[in-house]
Amino acid sequence: MKEIVVLSGKGGTGKTSIVGALAALAQSKVLADCDVDAADLHLLLRPSEKMRTEFWSGKVARIDQDRCDECGLCQELCRFHAIRDFQVEEASCEGCGLCHHVCPTEAITMRENMAGHWFISGTRYGPLVHARLGIAQENSGKLVAVVRQQARKVAEEQALDYVISDGPPGIGCPVISSLSGASLALLVTEPTLSGMHDLDRVLGVCRHFGVPATVCINKYDINEENTRQTEEQCSRQAVDVVARIPFDNAVTESIVRGVPIVEYSDGRVTREIVTMWRRISGASEGSSPA
Amino acid sequence: MRISIASGKGGTGKTLVATSLALALSDRHHVQLLDCDVEEPNDHVFLRPEITGRETVTIPVPKVNEEKCTHCRKCAEVCAYNAIAVLGNRVLTFPQLCHGCGACSYLCPEKAITEVGHEIGTVEWGRFGGVAFVHGRLTVGEAMAPPVIRKVKERVNNYDIAIVDVPPGTSCPVVEAIKGSDFCILVTEPTPFGLNDLALAVETVQELAVPCGVVLNRAGIGDSRVVDYCSENSIPVLLTIPLDLEIARLYSRGIALVAGMPQWKSSFLELFDMVTELVVERNRSAKR
Numbered sequence: 091m092k093e094i095v096v097l098s099g100k101g102g103t104g105k106t107s108i109v110g111a112l113a114a115l116a117q118s119k120v121l122a123d124c125d126v127d128a129a130d131l132h133l134l135l136r137p138s139e140k141m142r143t144e145f146w147s148g149k150v151a152r153i154d155q156d157r158c159d160e161c162g163l164c165q166e167l168c169r170f171h172a173i174r175d176f177q178v179e180e181a182s183c184e185g186c187g188l189c190h191h192v193c194p195t196e197a198i199t200m201r202e203n204m205a206g207h208w209f210i211s212g213t214r215y216g217p218l219v220h221a222r223l224g225i226a227q228e229n230s231g232k233l234v235a236v237v238r239q240q241a242r243k244v245a246e247e248q249a250l251d252y253v254i255s256d257g258p259p260g261i262g263c264p265v266i267s268s269l270s271g272a273s274l275a276l277l278v279t280e281p282t283l284s285g286m287h288d289l290d291r292v293l294g295v296c297r298h299f300g301v302p303a304t305v306c307i308n309k310y311d312i313n314e315e316n317t318r319q320t321e322e323q324c325s326r327q328a329v330d331v332v333a334r335i336p337f338d339n340a341v342t343e344s345i346v347r348g349v350p351i352v353e354y355s356d357g358r359v360t361r362e363i364v365t366m367w368r369r370i371s372g373a374s375e376g377s378s379p380a
Numbered sequence: 381m382r383i384s385i386a387s388g389k390g391g392t393g394k395t396l397v398a399t400s401l402a403l404a405l406s407d408r409h410h411v412q413l414l415d416c417d418v419e420e421p422n423d424h425v426f427l428r429p430e431i432t433g434r435e436t437v438t439i440p441v442p443k444v445n446e447e448k449c450t451h452c453r454k455c456a457e458v459c460a461y462n463a464i465a466v467l468g469n470r471v472l473t474f475p476q477l478c479h480g481c482g483a484c485s486y487l488c489p490e491k492a493i494t495e496v497g498h499e500i501g502t503v504e505w506g507r508f509g510g511v512a513f514v515h516g517r518l519t520v521g522e523a524m525a526p527p528v529i530r531k532v533k534e535r536v537n538n539y540d541i542a543i544v545d546v547p548p549g550t551s552c553p554v555v556e557a558i559k560g561s562d563f564c565i566l567v568t569e570p571t572p573f574g575l576n577d578l579a580l581a582v583e584t585v586q587e588l589a590v591p592c593g594v595v596l597n598r599a600g601i602g603d604s605r606v607v608d609y610c611s612e613n614s615i616p617v618l619l620t621i622p623l624d625l626e627i628a629r630l631y632s633r634g635i636a637l638v639a640g641m642p643q644w645k646s647s648f649l650e651l652f653d654m655v656t657e658l659v660v661e662r663n664r665s666a667k668r
Contacts, residue, residue, distance in 0.1 A: 099420050101390010101548040106573065127551040128388050128580055130573040149460065169481055181555050181588065186460050186481030223551055225583045230551045231523065259390040259548050260419035263523040283634035284395065284422040291420060294520035312625075313632035342601045345571050 091245045092273040093238075093253040094370070095124070095301075099288030101259035103280045104308040107341055108363065109256040110134035110350035113215040115367045119252035121213070122241035123220040124268040126206065126233045131256045134350055137211030137218045145208055145221065145236065147229040149185040149200040151178045157197035164189035164198060181226050205229055208236055210244065215350075217244050231267035234258070238268065261295045269295065275303040276332075276370065281316035286323060293327060304330045306366060309337040333366035335359055382542045383655060384561040386585070388577030390548035393567045393597035393621070396631060398545040399426040400638040401565075404648035406510030410539035415515035416557035417547040418501060418528040424515055426636045429508035437516065437531045438497030439480035439524070444471045448492035455484035455493060476523060501528035505535060512539060525553040533560070541652075550584045558585060562659050564592045565618065565651075570602035575609055582615065591662050593655065598623040616658070619651045 094112075096105045109131055113121050123131040151172070153164075158176055165173045168189055172182035190198040205228065208221035219241040221233050241253045257268040269275060275296045279289040289305070296303040305324050310317040317334065324331050336358050344354035352360045385398040394417070402413040415423040442455070442464055453466045463478035464471065475498040485493040500522045505514040516532040518525050525547065533556075536542050546557040546564075558564055564585045568578040578594070585592045593616040596606060600623040610617050621627065621637075630640035638645045 098390075100422070101420075102392055103390075127549040127554075128390075128577040130389070130576055133572045133576060167482070167486065181559070184460075184479050184481065186479060186483050187458065188481050188483040188486060191458055191483065191487055225550055225580065226552075226555045226587045228552045230549075260417075260525075261520060262419045262518055262525045262553065264551075265419075266521075266523050280632075282632040283425045284420075284631075287422060287425055288420040291520055298521035312628050316632055339601060342571055345573060346603050348572065 091242070091251060091253065093242070093255070094274045094276055095255040095257050095268050095272045096276045096278060097257040097265060097269065097292055098259060098278045099261060099292035100279070100285050103278045103285060104341070105278050106130045106134065106256050107345065107351055108276070108278055108306065109254060111352045111363045112254050112367060113213070114350040114352050115364060116252055116254060116371070118250045119216055119254050120241050120244045120250050121216065121218045122237050122253055122255040123218065124234045124237055124255045124264065125258040126221040126223045126230050126237065126264065127258070129220055129222065131218070132220060133348055134345065135213040135215060135218055136348060137213045137220070139209050139211045141210040143208050144204055145206040145233050146202055147205045147232050148203045149187065150180050150183050150203050151187070151189050152199050152201050153178055154197045154199070157195050159195050161194060163192055163194065167192060184228065206233055208233065208240065210240065217248070219244065231263035234264045234267040261291050265295060266299065269301055270299045272301050274370070275301050277303055277305045278308050279305060279320060280309050281307060281313040281320055283316070286316060286320055289320065290323065293329065304332050304370065306333040306335065307331060308335045310334040311336045332369050333362050335362045381540065381656070381659060382536065382544065382561045384544040384546050384558045384564045385567060386546035386554060386558060386564055386581055387548055387567045388550060388581035389568065389574055392569050392574060393595070394545055395422045395426065396597070396637055397565060397567050397595050398543055399423055399636045400644065401648050401652065402511045402543050403636055403638050404645045405541055405652055409541050411510065412512040412514065412537050412539045412542045413545070414532050414536065414542060415545045416529045416532050417545055418516035418518045418525050418532065419547060421515045421517055423545055424513070425634045427508040427511065427513060429506040429513040431504045431506040433505045435503045435531070436499055437501040437503055437528045438499050439478065439527050440482060440495035441475040441478045441480065441498040442473050442484045442493045443496045444473070445492045445494065448490045450490055452489060455488055458483045458487050479524070480527065500524060503528070503531045503535065512537065526556040529553055529556045550580045554584060555588065558588055558590060561590050563655050564590045565595055565655065566592050567595045567597055568606055569598045570596060570604065570606045572605070574602070575606045578606060579609065582613070591658060593618040593658065595619045595621065595651070597621045616654070618654050619647060
C-alpha cells in the first residue's frame with residue numbers, strides 16, 4: 091500500500107481539485123481529507139456518511155468561582171495569557187494544566203474537550219475518511235493523525251493499493267502530521283513569486299522528514315517565466331516536475347457542479363492530469379517507498 | 381485600529397488585500413503591516429521591505445539536572461503533551477512536542493529542571509515607504525506556529541492602523557492571529573470551496589466576537605452562492621475584485637495591486653472607510 095499526500099505550502103493552488111481528479115482516476119484506493127480545519131474534498135466526492143466518531147482531545151481549564159479566592163497565582167504562571175480576571179479564556183487555553191496543579195484552593199479543574207468529529211464515508215470513487223475540527227480548536231495535528239490511521243486501516247482491510255490524502259496548506263503541525271511516513275508528497279504549486287517561495291519551504295519540510303517529493307505546476311501559463319524558474323528550482327533539488335497544468339475556467343465550473351474535473355471536461359487539464367497519474371502510479375510501482 | 385485579513389480557504393487573496401490596503405493607506409496614516417502567516421509568509425514578496433531588525437523566537441523547553449533528579453516522575457505526570465518521559469533512571473525530553481508551559485520545571489519537587497530556549501522561528505521587521513513591516517517565519521520542520529505569531533503581535537505598535545495578515549484555516553494559529561482585532565476582513569472567492577470555508581471563517585470570528593465583512597475576489601468565476609450567503613447572514617460585502625488576467629499577472633510577479641494598477645487605490649481607501657464606519661457603529665451600540 092502506497093500513501094500519497096497532496097500538499098502545497100501556499101493555499102489555493104489546486105490541491106483539492108487534483109485529489110478529486112485522482113479519486114476518479116486511481117482504481118484501488120481510499121481517500122483521506124487531512125485538511126481538517128477547512129475541508130473541501132467532500133464537495134467534489136459527495137460522500138454518504140457511514141460512521142461518525144467524536145474526537146476528544148486536549149483539556150480546558152475551568153475555575154470554580156465559589157472556591158477561587160482570587161490569589162492570582164494561575165494568572166501569573168499561565169504562559170498563554172489564558173486567564174484574565176479569574177476567568178479562563180478558552181480559545182487561549184492550551185490545556186497544560188499548570189494552573190490546576192498550582193491552585194492553592196483546588197478551584198481549577200481540567201475538563202475533557204470534544205474537539206471535533208471524524209467520519210468514514212462511502213463515495214462513488216471508494217471510501218473516504220474525513221474530519222471536522224471544531225471551530226477555533228487545537229490539536230488539528232492529532233486529528234490528522236487519526237484520519238490517516240483510519241484511512242490506512244481501511245486500505246489494509248480492503249486490500250487497496252493507495253491512500254490518497256488531501257493535505258492542509260502551510261508547513262506546521264497539521265502538515266507535518268499529514269506528511270511524516272508517507273510514500274510520496276505530490277506538491278501542487280503555481281507560477282507566482284509567492285508560490286515559488288512557499289514551494290521552497292514545503293520542499294524543505296519533505297526533506298526534513300525524508301519523504302520523496304514530486305511537483306505539479308498548476309496554471310503554468312499565467313506566468314511562463316516563473317514556470318521555467320520553478321522547474322529550475324526543482325531540478326536543482328533533484329525533484330521531478332510531473333505535470334504542467336494550464337489555466338482553464340472548466341476547473342472552477344467542475345467545482346460548481348460538484349464533480350472532479352476529469353469527469354467534467356476532456357480538455358487539456360484532464361489530459362495533463364491523466365498523464366501525471368500514469369507517471370506517479372508507474373513510478374511508485376517501480377520503486378519502493380522511503 | 382487593528383484590522384485582520386483572514387479567509388478560511390487558502391489562496392483567496394489575503395496577501396493581495398493586506399498589502400494593497402497597507403500601501404493605499406500609507407500616504408495618509410501611520411500604517412503597520414504584520415504578516416502572521418508564519419508558515420508561509422508572503423507579504424514581504426510584494427513589499428520588499430528593508431529589514432532593520434531580527435529576533436529569534438524560542439520556546440522554553442526543559443533541561444534536567446541529572447544530579448538533582450530523583451526520577452520521581454512528577455514531570456512526566458504533569459506534562460500534558462508527552463514531551464518529557466522518565467525511563468528507569470533516565471529522563472528524556474522531546475522539544476518538538478513541548479508547548480513551553482513550564483509545568484515540569486515549576487512543579488519539580490527537587491528543582492532539578494531548568495528551561496533552555498529551543499529555536500522555532502524568527503521575527504523580522506523593517507519598513508517599506510510609509511509602511512512599518514513585521515513578519516514571522518516558522519523554522520522548517522517545526523510544528524508550532526502560535527508562539528511565533530504571538531511574537532509578531534507583541535510588536536503591534538501604537539500606529540493608528542495595524543493590518544494583520546492571518547494564516548488560512550480555522551484552528552489555533554488563526555485564532556492567535558485574529559485575537560484582539562477590531563475588525564476582520566474575510567477574503568473569499570465565489571466558488572463552493574470559497575463558500576464552505578467562508579462559513580467556517582465566519583463561525584471563527586463570531587466565536588472571537590470580532591465583527592467581519594467580506595472581500596469577494598475573482599468575481600465572475602463560479603456562482604452567486606457566496607453573495608447569497610452574505611446577504612442572508614447580513615455580512616457586508618465591502619469590496620469586489622473581478623477575475624482579471626492583468627491582476628493575476630501582477631500577483632504572479634510579486635507586484636501589489638495598488639502599485640501595478642493605481643486606479644485601485646481609491647477602492648481600498650473606500651474599503652477602509654467602510655470598515656471604520658462599521659467599527660464606530662459597533663462601538664457606539666456596545667456603549668448603549
